[in-house]
Amino acid sequence: MYNAEEKTKRGSLMKQFSQTQIQDYLFCPRRYFLSHIQKITWPEPVSPSFEKIEESNRQGKAFHLFINRLIQGVSYKELISQVYETDLNQWLKNFKKYNPLPDNAKIFSEIEISAIFAEILWIGYMDAVAFLPDKIQIFDWKTSRRVGDPKVLLNSPQTRLYCFLMMQNHQNFLNFSGNISPDQIEMVYWYARFPSDPIHLQYSAELYDKDLFYFKDMAEKLCYDDRANYPQTLQQNNCRFCRFQTFCFKETLLEDESLEDEFLDSELFGFFQQPDQDIAGGSESAQKNFESF
Ligand code: SF4
Secondary structure (H helix, E strand, C coil), X not given: CCCHHHXXXXXXXXXXXXXHHHHHHHHCHHHHHHHHHCCCCCCCCCCHHHHHHHHHHHHHHHHHHHHHHHHHCCCHHHHHCCCCCHHHHHHHHHHHHHCCCCCCCEXXXXXXXXXXXXXXXXXXXXXXXXXXXXXXXXXXXXXXXXXXXXXHHHCCHHHHHHHHHHHHHHHHCCCCCCCCCHHHEEEEEEECCEEEEEEXXXXXXXXXXXXXHHHXXXXXXXXXXXXXXXXXXXXXXXXXXXXXXXXXCCCCCCCCHHHHHHHHCHHXXXXXXXXXXXXXXXXXXXXXXXXCC
């Protein structure tokens, strides 16, 4: 983990990638090229599906904000008094009732962790991290309408990058002494709509070894500058929910309502995040403070 000055100095000399770049590349290489290399700002088509996606993203962001405040020590009573939307209100109640954060842990909320690997500055923006004496848990809050498939999540860029970065950074956190092995790192996906059923994914030495190759390979794939290396996806269904559809095809593609729910759950994969959407505040919480719950 670099301080701001060092990161600025080093980061200005090299490319920086978060999970968003990897997800965009996997969704469609051309989308990655347009968003992150050409940096084209392109408006989303005006349609009911995109409005629903936008609304879903707005609620998700609001929920993350409330949980961050709760961990920072703002009282539950005060927060719930500010939430007038039914879904958000219920999610906050669910968090209070099924609070997934462990007791007796040092909790960090909305933190940024980075590491240089394969000449790339990799960055992860984590919703919360709990440091226990013999374990580190990385938490991600999900507001999607379905619980993710553990196998898909274990192989997702988010799980891989966050566990990989934590393995490289754990020594930099206060109050955590000694070396840890990868199997002491765990990623936890907690679903606001399914609060009693979080998904726990344990990292391992085998996964870490695979990730050393994976991120080296990704670094090569994401570093070309020319369009020829970034073809359009063959999954045309992706295009129906991509804001660049009017750029690539010069028309608005017909929406497929049967796919809408799947894409509304895009938070499972982050397909619709804007490049800087998941940049968090980077603040650290005090010791977990549940007196005010
Ligand atoms: S519209 Fe389709 S081909 Fe074009 S960037 Fe989006 S996903 Fe890729």
